[in-house]
Amino acid sequence: MVFDGEAAASLVKEMRLSFNSGKTRSYEWRISQVNAFLKMVVEQEDQIIEALRSDLAKPPLETVVYEIGMFKNSCEVILKELKQWMTPEKAKTSITTFPSSAEIVPEPLVLSLDPVVGAIAAGNAVVLKPSEISPASSALLAKLLAEYMDNSCVRVVEGAVDETTALLQQKWDKILYTGNGKVGRIVMAAAAKHLTPVTARRIISGKWGCNNGQACISPDYVITTKDFAPKLVDALKVELENCFGKNPLESVDLSRIVSSNHFARLTKFLDDDKVSGKIVYGGEKDESKLRIAPTLLLDVPRDSLIMTEEIFGPLLPIITVNKLEESFDFINEGTKPLAAYLFTNDNKFKEEFVKNVSAGGLLINDTVLHLVVHSLPFGGVGESGMGAYHGKFSFDAFTHRKAVLYRGFTGDASLRYPPYTDTKQKTMKALVAGDVTGVVRALFGWS
């Protein structure tokens, strides 16, 4: 069956009817869906691991920690806090509008599992279109969500360009898109005077531990001083071997490249002699298995393709500067990244970094983890994206904060109505200035 414009329109109509029935508004329904998600990831853990292994050769541990673990955490936060998030906020009203009370009522806007659970927590109906580039995961999501979730309000549409186009022709109340389109590059400035294995390992887990570099928050490149670069390269080499062994292409702990298109895209970066000449570690590839080994490059030309495009793969350029302060300009010259990481013990430098570097999120002395902290909003800025989510920020992203003002009929300020007199104007001015005597004087015609 073809999913075309007509099918999309019909799906949206059905979802809107479900939404209009009011069922997604209740606290009970939202909790029931979040619980269904939790049940699903626990009961189907093996299937999920298998799908990700099939799509990406993702190591089971990575799946369990990053995908399942994080998602379970999101669900648990929602279960704990949803009641509070749903309570209308009282807003201050002023004496001049007495008697009245005001509140901001969180109201769902109709419309990957983390955004899906956020949207559900906010009481929306949701259609999920998973990436077709990971077909096993896409099929699994379609199957499991149909099995576990309330199908009248939560649906999956699989497919590629045609189906996406059909969906985008419909009217949605919100669209959350995670993906390419200048998702943004990650930048890292490493400065630690005493480089510990911990630092190197944190860099490694952020870069190659996440889908072998195919993650929006993986460090894209590193900036460090000329003096420090050799130490950094050595430390990374040692730790990389500890993590992935002498033959990383054979390592089961390394994900493969998702598709031959992306494999070609990545090898193209290395086609440039000026770039491939700078490889100081790694560089091995296996086209038949779509595998590329963790690769370090030292001081590639700044205008090469690998430095102007988002890498999204296991290649890590290291750029050296004379003084680390130069890294700010370097970063700010480019488009704003999704995340910027800094490794340093220098508190002053930390402050300068936070003050001067604009990015979706900043993380000092670690990588990637800010994604997992639900009290921090995750999102981009400028070219790296707009909007943010995670935790309550997800709830807010899918919510319209509706202002509601209740007034009564006791007392009315005639100064609102014509005829417009000088007295009325003077009284208004006094009210604005909070000048009670002025108000009295105006009303008595004394000013």
Next chain:
Amino acid sequence: MNNTGVEIEETVKELRQYFKTEKTRSVTWRKNQLQAILNLVHENEDAMSKALYQDLGKHPVEAYRDELGGLEKSAQTTLNCVEKWMAPTKSHIPLVFFPAKGEVLPEPLGVVLIFSSWNFPIMLALDPLIGAISAGNVVVIKPSDQAPACSSFLANTLPQYLDTNAVKVIEGSPRVASIVMTSAARNLTPVTLELGGKCPAIFDHLSNPSDFKMAVKRIVGAKWGTCSGQACIGIDYLLVEEKFSSEVIELLKKFIRKFYGENMIESRVLSRIVNKQHFERLCNLLKDPLVAASIVHGGSVDETNLFIEPTILLDPPLDAEIMTEEIFGPLLPVITVNKIQESIGFIKSRPKPLTIYAFTKDDTFKRKIVAETSSGSVVFNDTLVQVMLLLPHLIFML
């Protein structure tokens, strides 16, 4: 100042460079600018009132109530709160990440573009400016060319008060506006759109006569007292139970006469229609014979002075343009329903409005309206007019 694409590009480049110097980040700079806006508003009230009268025929008291007074309040509140708003908020980090601390740090976006519209041309330029500056941004304001006196006022006066490196006014034609909008989409620039829509007023039966009178007064004041109905939050149409409709219409007529007199052009209490194009648009809404037949009050127009009398219509056809497009003028359709609860279904079957007004004392009905409809905001038993002046805390956006 006429602007070509090249000049505008230069201007934006200069602003971006200035933003990079980080002068706009300091709390001192922001407070100075906010104080400057306050001074501007205090010292130029007459000039602004004159410009508003020239562009829109807006009465100075209406101008103060709807634009200038609100600006003062907004600038003052922002001045008082900016330091608090700028401060990072600590985030609780779970134990599993020990040792760690987290915070959310408000950061200015950079170069902001503000388009203001012609119906509240001063307020809709300066109020967003207050917000953008308090957040530490540099700003370009593009005032509406349909309110030329106000546009000139802003272009001439803002440079006298504000940091000219950080705030610029670009005047120009609609062509300029669309160039800039296209580029926003191309450049992934986040946009806040304050649009409008057809804001309905649900009028439930109010048994207490003084409540009933007050409700009608408020409706009349809101419909015609704000730029002659040319306001995004103005009441577009009324929903009333059939059996009360004649009572409501009679009282509406009474208050229209009381507030605006018999000779409206001379009384100068009502704003005029902004320009010929909108005047013709509104006249066209009444051309449909079925619509014209539904007029129960008013309907006369004065083409020379661009004046349209407050006009009430009773049950015009629901598929006529007057009921499918935002009116944005002094025409008030009164739509009757059998039971007032049907208003909810009526509103839901149409695009989401900026505001829903409801006059009722029935608490169950109030809850239903809040829960079952969707809109930018909801107001019970009043109209939003004085909110601009006196309630800056209430979020006012769709």
